[in-house]
Amino acid sequence: MAEIAEGGGGGHAKNGKKRAKKQSTRIDMTPMVDLAFLLLTFFIMTSTFSKAKVMSLVYPAKPEEGKNDPPQEIFNAVTFIVTEDKLFYYEGQYYPEATGDKPKTQLIETDFGPNGVRKLLADGNKSVIEGKAKLDEELAKGQIADTTYKQRLIKLKKSNDALKVLIKTDEKATCRNFIDLIDELKIANIGVIAPVDIMQSELDLLKAKTK
Amino acid sequence: MPKIKMPKSAPSIDMTPMVDLAFLLVTFFMLTANFRSTEPVQVDTPSSISETIIPKNVIMVTVDKGGHVFFNITGAESRQDLLEQMGAKYKIAFTKEQKENFLKMTSFGCSMRDMPAYLDMSAEDRQQLVEKEGYVGIPADTTRNELKDWISLGNSVAMQFGKISYEEALTTDKNAIADDFKPKFILKVDSKAVYVYAKNVIDIFRDLNLNNLNFVTNLEANPNATQ
Numbered sequence: 001m002a003e004i005a006e007g008g009g010g011g012h013a014k015n016g017k018k019r020a021k022k023q024s025t026r027i028d029m030t031p032m033v034d035l036a037f038l039l040l041t042f043f044i045m046t047s048t049f050s051k052a053k054v055m056s057l058v059y060p061a062k063p064e065e066g067k068n069d070p071p072q073e074i075f076n077a078v079t080f081i082v083t084e085d086k087l088f089y090y091e092g093q094y095y096p097e098a099t100g101d102k103p104k105t106q107l108i109e110t111d112f113g114p115n116g117v118r119k120l121l122a123d124g125n126k127s128v129i130e131g132k133a134k135l136d137e138e139l140a141k142g143q144i145a146d147t148t149y150k151q152r153l154i155k156l157k158k159s160n161d162a163l164k165v166l167i168k169t170d171e172k173a174t175c176r177n178f179i180d181l182i183d184e185l186k187i188a189n190i191g192v193i194a195p196v197d198i199m200q201s202e203l204d205l206l207k208a209k210t211k
Numbered sequence: 212m213p214k215i216k217m218p219k220s221a222p223s224i225d226m227t228p229m230v231d232l233a234f235l236l237v238t239f240f241m242l243t244a245n246f247r248s249t250e251p252v253q254v255d256t257p258s259s260i261s262e263t264i265i266p267k268n269v270i271m272v273t274v275d276k277g278g279h280v281f282f283n284i285t286g287a288e289s290r291q292d293l294l295e296q297m298g299a300k301y302k303i304a305f306t307k308e309q310k311e312n313f314l315k316m317t318s319f320g321c322s323m324r325d326m327p328a329y330l331d332m333s334a335e336d337r338q339q340l341v342e343k344e345g346y347v348g349i350p351a352d353t354t355r356n357e358l359k360d361w362i363s364l365g366n367s368v369a370m371q372f373g374k375i376s377y378e379e380a381l382t383t384d385k386n387a388i389a390d391d392f393k394p395k396f397i398l399k400v401d402s403k404a405v406y407v408y409a410k411n412v413i414d415i416f417r418d419l420n421l422n423n424l425n426f427v428t429n430l431e432a433n434p435n436a437t438q
Contacts, residue, residue, distance in 0.1 A: 029226045036233035043240030051245070054397060054425035055261035062417050082406070118434075169406045175274075176402035178409075179257035179426060187260060187434060195413075 057182060060194050077164045078124060080117075081198065081206060082181055084172040087111060088206065089120070096201045107209050112180055121188035127161040128189050157191025165190050168198040170206060250318050251337045252281060257402040259428035266395045268373050270365050271427075272358070273318050276401040278408035279341065279348030280358055281320035284365045284394075290314055292368045293361075297323060300360060305330065320348035323357055351411060359415050362396075366421065369394035399427040 081088040088107040098104045110116040122129065132153060139149045156162065165185055169178060178195075185193050252275045273281035284290055294313050298305055301323040305313070309330040313319075320341070321329040329337065340346060351358035370393060377392040396416060400409045416424060 029230055033226060033230055033233060036230060036237055039237045040233055040240065043237065043244050047240055047244035052256075052265045052427050053259070053261055053430050054263050054265050055259045055428050056263065056423065056425045059413065059417055059422045059424060061420065061422050114434075169410070171405070171407050173406040174402065175400040175404045175406050175409050176257045178406045179259060179400075179402070179428060182426075183257075183259040183261075183428075183431075 055179070055182065055186070057193065057195075060196070075160045075164075076124075076162065077166060078120075079166040079168060080181060081107065081202065082167065082169045082173040082177045083206065083210065084170075084174065084177075086210065087117060087177070087181065088209065089117075094199070094202065105205070107205055109209075112177075112184070117181070117184050118187065121163065121184060121190065125163040125188050125190055127159075128156055128163070128191070131156045132189055154191070157189065162191055163188075164192040165194070167193065167195045168202065169195075170198060170203060249316075249334050249338075250281075251316075251320060251334075252279070252318070252341050254399055254401045255403065256399060256427045256429055258431040259426075260431060260433040261428055262430065263425075265397065265425075265427065266391075268369055268376075268392060268394045269397045270362060270369060270394050271318065271397040271399060272362070272412050273320075273399040274401065274404055274408050274412055275341070275348075276403040278404065279320055279346065280351045280412060281318040282349055282358065282361045282365075283318040284369060286369065286372055287314055289365070289368045289372050292372075293365050296364050296368065297360065300364070303327065322347070322350050322355075351415060356415065358412070359419065362415060362421070363419050366394060366419070395425060396421055396423065397425045397427060 077093075078089055078091050079094065087110050089110055090105050090107055093102075093105075095102050095105045110120060135144070135149055135152055135156070138144045139146070144152070167178070167181060182193065250273070252273065254273055254275055267285065269283075269285050271283040271285075273283065275281070284293060290313060291310065294305065294310060297303075303323060303326060305327060309327055312330045316334065316337075319329065319337075329340075332340070349358045349361065350356065373392040373394060377387060377389050380387040380392070398409065398412065413424065416422070
């Protein structure tokens with residue numbers, strides 16, 4: 001035991017009679033404690049607490065060569081452009097020049113703060129978020145089955161009212177910004193996320209904006 | 212003044228509760244530990260709210276912040292088969308020890324030409340190799356796209372063994388889902404890496420018509436979560 005050694009250690013009684021030495025029943029535990037903590041340290045150092053988490057992202061299939069599908073008109077779309085330290089977006093289709101009643105596309109700057117992209121997405125995707133809340137409630141009450149919940153959620157996310165997001169990156173964008181943006185989209189329950197290549201005219205616009 | 216009487220017995224502490232606690236913790240860590248595997252490069256992954264745990268049968272491509280590419284595939288049989296197929300394709304023969312080393316390591320990043328030498332190295336040497344100048348990782352450019360071969364051959368090998376393990380699982384569990392046993396594609400990118408590096412790898416996956424990718428992320432709290 002952890003105690004300070006005492007000198008002597010009785011045995012001889014005063015009357016000179018020899019008695020059997022009183023053996024201590026205590027065991028010195030210090031080496032065991034040493035070992036236990038050594039093992040503890042080893043396991044703490046070498047173990048990883050949680051398994052890695054993954055976030056899935058489905059990329060659009062590459063178009064077959066020689067087959068040029070006409071670009072589909074997308075309703076309710078937002079395009080984000082990620083750069084090294086900034087985030088821009090524009091709504092709807094891209095117009096390099098003013099055409100008809102549509103003005104030339106302007107890039108709007110936003111950020112990853114709670115009032116930036118998160119608010120923007122929550123407003124834009126309101127119908128889906130509200131619809132999902134309703135579905136969640138029905139699921140919690142047991143009115144709909146798990147499979148129908150999933151089906152209806154997918155349908156909801158792909159409806160015309162749902163916000164669709166295209167992501168473009170310039171050559172200096174970091175993976176952190178890219179993943180952070182995807183993360184924000186997942187938080188806002190965006191169903192259609194498409195990372196696509198940036199166009200030269202957009203790059204020019206970006207250059208003019210960041211100057 | 213009264214004298215304070217000190218107890219005569221030696222000052223002693225009962226260590227038993229401490230020992231109990233220590234061993235309890237040791238037991239806990241022994242049972243929960245999944246050992247940190249030695250990766251040739253440290254990658255600081257970005258964070259997201261996703262709670263999906265990394266699947267079992269995976270093909271993982273790591274991109275570090277310098278843009279070097281590393282490849283990893285799970286399953287001892289898949290690894291063995293894949294190395295043999297790649298060796299046959301690039302006409303490189305491996306010794307028995309080299310094959311065994313290949314099974315032991317996790318991610319690797321070197322060209323097929325340097326593979327035998329890379330396999331002879333110790334794990335520490337491989338880690339140091341990454342910091343050397345002129346280090347390229349797995350060639351993934353258009354002129355020599357070895358990564359594409361690793362992915363496409365790895366996919367077919369992992370698909371084959373996934374099918375076998377699915378059939379095995381069916382004998383005990385009638386509800387096994389075939390998709391759970393198919394290889395999943397994992398991208399582990401450093402948060403400081405430029406996206407163009409990752410995009411290069413993603414485009415290789417997309418060229419092979421593998422569009423469903425997963426990014427390794429750290430878990431962060433979901434702001435919408437209702438507790």
